[in-house]
Every structure is written in structure tokens, then in C-alpha cells.
Amino acid sequence: MLERLDIHHYALIDDVSINFGEGFSVITGETGAGKSIILGALSLLLGEKADAQAIRSGCEVATVSASFFLGDRIPVGIAHYLEENDLGLDEGCLLLSRSIKTNGRSAISIQGRAATRTDLSAISEELLDISAQRDHQSLLSPANQLQVLDAFGNCLGVKESYQSLYRRCQALQQEKDALKKNLESSLREAEFLKFAVDEIKKADPKPGEDDELTEQIRTISAYEQIHDSLSLATNLLHGSENGSSLLGSLHQAGKLIEHASSSDPSLTNLYQRLDSSFIEVQDIYESLRDYLSSMSYSEEELDRLQGRLALLQRLKKKYGHSIASMLAYKAESEEKLNQSEHGEELLIDLEKKLKLTLGELEKAAQVLHQVRLRSALVLQKEIEETLRTLGMREALFTIEVNPTALSASGGDEIAFMICANPGLESRPIKDVASGGELSRIMLALKTTLSHHDSVGTLIFDEVDAGIGGSVALSVAKQLKKLSRSHQVIVITHLASIASQADEHLVVSKEVSDGMSFSHIDEVQGHRREQEIARMLSGDGESEVSLVHAKQMLDTVAQG
Structure with a gap:
């Protein structure tokens, strides 16, 4: 789990340390306060390209560090990296750090030792997963839908066998073309x-x-x-x-x-x-x-x-x-x-080899197709059940696996289909899903896949896009349920989601001596009630809103 995040001289943040607990944490604050800055800082630790423009005005270097507690449950890739580089954990903790300078260069360290951006990306991908609005849009891509299905269905072994034959066919085809030429x-x-x-x-x-x-x-x-x-x-x-x-x-x-x-x-x-x-x-x-x-x-x-x-x-x-x-x-x-003189014979022999290998490839594609069909039935059922808990009670979610021309990924074309209202035909989610529905589909997908992956920390940004009322409450309960097996951190604007959290962090902005500063503080008790009230009505001092906020928090506390 993510224990601590330190941000220095990054955007509006001068010097902030954030401690995260287990379970469900929310980050709230007024628009423009700097909530997205936290996400940007975490993205640096995922290996994304550094932007010198993000360095705080007047500073030379911006630094982001994160401490993850792993205990004795170390992911395989991280264990291999530590062993290969003769590194160990510090009381079960792994420290990632990245600095960016005004000249655009960055310095990366893993457990105090210099590392590459590729190393950082590989390590962090086993520690946390960030789901933002752009991920909702990526869900519309058939290629990404195929990757989701393969990851869920543990198709990697069958897929690798297919891809090995595919590469062999490609090599034979290139050899044939070269010989013919x-x-x-x-x-x-x-x-x-x-x-x-x-x-x-x-x-x-x-x-x-x-x-x-x-x-x-x-x-x-x-x-x-x-x-x-x-x-x-x-x-x-x-x-x-x-x-x-x-x-x-x-x-x-x-x-x-x-x-x-x-x-x-x-x-x-x-x-x-x-x-x-x-x-x-x-x-x-x-x-x-x-x-x-x-x-x-x-x-x-x-x-x-x-x-x-x-x-x-x-x-x-x-x-x-x-x-x-x-x-x-x-x-x-x-x-x-x-x-x-002998090229025709060689060409005929090569064509025979290619035909034989293509036959094997088609069989491997069929095996992969059958595995995907079985996986699609299970995945669509789990997603559909989760969608019902998220306010889409009548939704029918299906995954179509249609044969297509053989490619490096197989011979299948994937389409996530949904019928949100009874009586209508199912259509691709890119054609019919609204922003709120996409958010819920993404959450359902993350929830379903979370039972099959080892990533300990899940971060959601804009999961509440386009929803409200009872649907928002359903989303909040689903996030709460997900936090029983994972550390869940959510950036949200909805009080119904924020009230369900175990830990509540508030981002605020102040102007001092002509400079803007963002602060992040944990709120509890009356201070938390004020923040929930502000999210409800825009006024954290309103008696009506404060009463409503207290009721919401009491309801969560009672069970």
C-alpha cells in the first residue's frame, strides 16, 4: 500500500507530505485547489514524461517521493528487480523518488539507487493503478478491450504460443518475398x-x-x-x-x-x-x-x-x-x-512450409478464440452483476468475440456491448454510453479485475463524472467494498462518495505574498463535517448542510 507521498516544489505545492492509511481514502477540495496536481505527481512515479513547466515558479528542482509498504508480500517483478540489483526493503518499505530540473532532465531512484524511467515504470505498475477520465475513453478502444479480456482470462500462455507461430509465419513470408524478388x-x-x-x-x-x-x-x-x-x-x-x-x-x-x-x-x-x-x-x-x-x-x-x-x-x-x-x-x-536455376524449387519448398505453418497458426487462433469466448462469458456476467449494484439495474452487458483477419493479437475482434434500457438492442459502449455510464463501467471493470491482479493500490479520478443521487451512493458503496481487498484512493466532488471514506484529505489553496500555495490536510470530526457540507451546498457553514453532513457520516459510522 501507498504509505506516504512527499511533493516538493511541484506546481502549486511547495512542500507537502501526505500519509495514507489502509482502506478507502478520498481527496476533495474546491475546483482549482490542486487535486489534479497530486495525480500529476503520482504519474511521474509511473514513469510518465517529465515536464519542466511543472516546477514551481522560482525553484530549480521539483521532487516527488513515495513510500510503499509491502511487508512480505512482494510482487514477483519487484522481487526480481531487488535481487538483481542487490537491494532490500527497509522495514518492509520500498521508496521511489523522481526529481525534475528546469533543463528538462530528471533523476530517478529506487530504494536510494539510481534507476531508469523504464525501471520506474515497471516497478510502479506493480504497486498502483490510476484510473482517470482518459482511461474511460481508452475503454472505448477495441484493442484495449481485447487486452482487458486477455488479462482477465489468463490467456497469456495460449496467446504467446499463437504469437510465436505468428512471428514464424511473418519470417517465412518475408523469406518467401525476398526469395521471389x-x-x-x-x-x-x-x-x-x-x-x-x-x-x-x-x-x-x-x-x-x-x-x-x-x-x-x-x-x-x-x-x-x-x-x-x-x-x-x-x-x-x-x-x-x-x-x-x-x-x-x-x-x-x-x-x-x-x-x-x-x-x-x-x-x-x-x-x-x-x-x-x-x-x-x-x-x-x-x-x-x-x-x-x-x-x-x-x-x-x-x-x-x-x-x-x-x-x-x-x-x-x-x-x-x-x-x-x-x-x-x-x-x-x-x-x-x-x-x-534452383529458385523455383526453393520457392515451392518455402511455400509448403508457409502453408503448413499457417495451418498451425489457424489452429492456435481457434484455441485462443475458444479461451476468449469462455472468458468473455464469465467477465460479462461479473461486470453486469457489478453494474446492477451501481444503479444500472436493467443494463445488459455483453462481450462480443468475432472472428477477423489474423494479426499479431490473434484472430478476434472484441466489442463491449451494452443495452442500458430494456427493449433496446445492445450496441457498442462507444456509441451509447454516457460519461456517467462509462465511469460506472470502468469501476465495474476495475472491481472485477481487482480479484485477479496483485496491484495493491487503486486510484480513481473523476469516477463520479456524470452521476449523482442514488447512483453516486451505489458507486460509493462499491468503492467501499473494493477497499476491503485493496487500498482505494478517490479524487471526488461528491459528498455521498466522500462520506463513505475511512480517511478524508482536503486540498485547499491560499495566496501569500502574491504567490499561490496548495495545502493538503486530513480532516476529522467537525472539520470533516464542514467539508462534506461544502460539497453538499457550496457552504460549509450552512446549518442545514452541516446537519445533513453529520447525518451522512453517522450513517456510515453505524454501519
């Missing part, structure tokens, strides 16, 4: 792709071949320069008929050093080093000689290499900037050709 594209491209693949296959390029060809052409083109340089080098190393020889000189020098080392052993090392150099130069000379003897120049080979390189360059321009890109294009084209 690719197939059509492949067929259009087939002639060109086949030409490209044949042309690349015929050329049979090898990775890095263009670089190798370039190097070979460069070498052959420099044949004369290479041959002359190597010929001169071998002549210098080995000597010519009329010239000296480097090898001969090295050999002769070695002999001389060897002869000298016989007299001076310290020269032996120099002789050995020169001998090693002679062997290395001899090897270089022989390698150059062999290379020269193998060299040949062929104009035809040069033309062939240049022609091959030109072919590869042309193909690269057509099918890629490199041989690797060209080969990748060839592989991709072969895959497309393969698809065009």
Missing part, C-alpha cells in the same frame, strides 16, 4: 551474369597474377640493360682475355699472405678470412654466369605477357578493381545463377 531479379540478370561468368572463367585469373605479370614484363623489357650489366660484372670478377681478374687477384693475394703466415702465425687469421671471401666471390661469379647463360629475350613472350595483363586489366574494370574483387563477383554471379 531475388529470383525475379536473377532471371532478368541471368543472360548478363552467364556472359560475365563465362568471360571470367575463360580468362581463369589467379590471385596476384597481375602483379606477377607486371614484374615479368618489367624484367623482359630491361633485358638488354640487365645482360650488359651482368656481362660487365662477370668480366670484372673473372677477367677477360686482355683484362685483370678480381678472382685472380684475390687468389694471388691469398697465396702471398699464406706464405707470410708461415713466418708470422698471427697472419693466419687474415689468410683464412681472405680465403672465405674468395670462395664467396667465386660462388657469386658462378651464379651470375649461370643466370647469364639462362637469359633469353623473346618478343613473342613479351607480347603474350602484355596481352595477358591487358586482358586482366580490362576484366578488372568491368567486374572489380582487383582480381580478388573479380573472383568475388564471379562467385556471387554463380550463386545468383544457381538461385535462378
Whole structure:
């Protein structure tokens, strides 16, 4: 239950702390006093978007905090969040807080630790439920009516099985559409792709071949320069008929050093080093000689290499900037050709899978339909019985579950129907229900669903819209009954509802030093009688109204 609500610098409220008790509480006050501000503050804790305009004039930050007593009855989602974040309750209490700043940013904490708006929304939805006039209007939406029915009938397991098949069908349909599109594209491209693949296959390029060809052409083109340089080098190393020889000189020098080392052993090392150099130069000379003897120049080979390189360059321009890109294009084209050749078979196979899955989906939709039909019969009976206690004694409430095209939510179209007066046909509530009737239908719905949910605190705003007299008293008694299993907080203008409450809070407004302030106070005894009297006649000091107010409160107290 909601134990305490603290509001600081929010709209007309400067600094207010509200303590709530168990059972049935009402919030009353004159129009414009600030009752809706309390609802707005609570909406922030439900994760709704923050509006910096709500910060009190002259202040930098507005803060709303709420303490909920859970005891040992912790909702599953909240228990999981606390465990996941290594948090615990403080004497059975959970604290939610949210601050909004003038720059539009907000800070959120759960149990004193920073949290996200998504976390706050998920947590608060398990703690309280706010029913306002906009919810009455949402009740007119067939999609929302379907959600209500599914929640009541515990259809989530069956619905999830259906939605799993639905997602599979969607995936198969998308795969089929993509394959069909690719197939059509492949067929259009087939002639060109086949030409490209044949042309690349015929050329049979090898990775890095263009670089190798370039190097070979460069070498052959420099044949004369290479041959002359190597010929001169071998002549210098080995000597010519009329010239000296480097090898001969090295050999002769070695002999001389060897002869000298016989007299001076310290020269032996120099002789050995020169001998090693002679062997290395001899090897270089022989390698150059062999290379020269193998060299040949062929104009035809040069033309062939240049022609091959030109072919590869042309193909690269057509099918890629490199041989690797060209080969990748060839592989991709072969895959497309393969698809065009075998695509019809793949398409037929995919259509068979889709048809089979659609059959399973239709069966799942039928199962869901039957569950909804059974749930609708129970829910409409409970709502109708509750409506009779709310002054709609002749009302016939039905829920139509009609087959429609399959969608993500199933194959059903839901319509809440009502016949408020005997002799008339039932029609959708959006067409015939007045504001007061919508309020009572919403209350009946909340009352019925309250037996099937774990939300501990129910807040009603404008539940009294369009009603009065005996109907208002019936609504008050229904709210009183609902408060036996839930904490019920109602913002109301009707004395007949306010008089039934266990706790009465009054919102008032005053102007001080040119500034408006809203205050919230609990009233009891004579003060409460005055507020009830004001709600009855607009005058809290009227003797007649005070007597009537006291009678109403005494009647409630007596039972």
C-alpha cells in the first residue's frame, strides 16, 4: 500500500507530505485547489514524461517521493528487480523518488539507487493503478478491450504460443518475398551474369597474377640493360682475355699472405678470412654466369605477357578493381545463377512450409478464440452483476468475440456491448454510453479485475463524472467494498462518495505574498463535517448542510 507521498516544489505545492492509511481514502477540495496536481505527481512515479513547466515558479528542482509498504508480500517483478540489483526493503518499505530540473532532465531512484524511467515504470505498475477520465475513453478502444479480456482470462500462455507461430509465419513470408524478388531479379540478370561468368572463367585469373605479370614484363623489357650489366660484372670478377681478374687477384693475394703466415702465425687469421671471401666471390661469379647463360629475350613472350595483363586489366574494370574483387563477383554471379536455376524449387519448398505453418497458426487462433469466448462469458456476467449494484439495474452487458483477419493479437475482434434500457438492442459502449455510464463501467471493470491482479493500490479520478443521487451512493458503496481487498484512493466532488471514506484529505489553496500555495490536510470530526457540507451546498457553514453532513457520516459510522 501507498504509505506516504512527499511533493516538493511541484506546481502549486511547495512542500507537502501526505500519509495514507489502509482502506478507502478520498481527496476533495474546491475546483482549482490542486487535486489534479497530486495525480500529476503520482504519474511521474509511473514513469510518465517529465515536464519542466511543472516546477514551481522560482525553484530549480521539483521532487516527488513515495513510500510503499509491502511487508512480505512482494510482487514477483519487484522481487526480481531487488535481487538483481542487490537491494532490500527497509522495514518492509520500498521508496521511489523522481526529481525534475528546469533543463528538462530528471533523476530517478529506487530504494536510494539510481534507476531508469523504464525501471520506474515497471516497478510502479506493480504497486498502483490510476484510473482517470482518459482511461474511460481508452475503454472505448477495441484493442484495449481485447487486452482487458486477455488479462482477465489468463490467456497469456495460449496467446504467446499463437504469437510465436505468428512471428514464424511473418519470417517465412518475408523469406518467401525476398526469395521471389531475388529470383525475379536473377532471371532478368541471368543472360548478363552467364556472359560475365563465362568471360571470367575463360580468362581463369589467379590471385596476384597481375602483379606477377607486371614484374615479368618489367624484367623482359630491361633485358638488354640487365645482360650488359651482368656481362660487365662477370668480366670484372673473372677477367677477360686482355683484362685483370678480381678472382685472380684475390687468389694471388691469398697465396702471398699464406706464405707470410708461415713466418708470422698471427697472419693466419687474415689468410683464412681472405680465403672465405674468395670462395664467396667465386660462388657469386658462378651464379651470375649461370643466370647469364639462362637469359633469353623473346618478343613473342613479351607480347603474350602484355596481352595477358591487358586482358586482366580490362576484366578488372568491368567486374572489380582487383582480381580478388573479380573472383568475388564471379562467385556471387554463380550463386545468383544457381538461385535462378534452383529458385523455383526453393520457392515451392518455402511455400509448403508457409502453408503448413499457417495451418498451425489457424489452429492456435481457434484455441485462443475458444479461451476468449469462455472468458468473455464469465467477465460479462461479473461486470453486469457489478453494474446492477451501481444503479444500472436493467443494463445488459455483453462481450462480443468475432472472428477477423489474423494479426499479431490473434484472430478476434472484441466489442463491449451494452443495452442500458430494456427493449433496446445492445450496441457498442462507444456509441451509447454516457460519461456517467462509462465511469460506472470502468469501476465495474476495475472491481472485477481487482480479484485477479496483485496491484495493491487503486486510484480513481473523476469516477463520479456524470452521476449523482442514488447512483453516486451505489458507486460509493462499491468503492467501499473494493477497499476491503485493496487500498482505494478517490479524487471526488461528491459528498455521498466522500462520506463513505475511512480517511478524508482536503486540498485547499491560499495566496501569500502574491504567490499561490496548495495545502493538503486530513480532516476529522467537525472539520470533516464542514467539508462534506461544502460539497453538499457550496457552504460549509450552512446549518442545514452541516446537519445533513453529520447525518451522512453517522450513517456510515453505524454501519
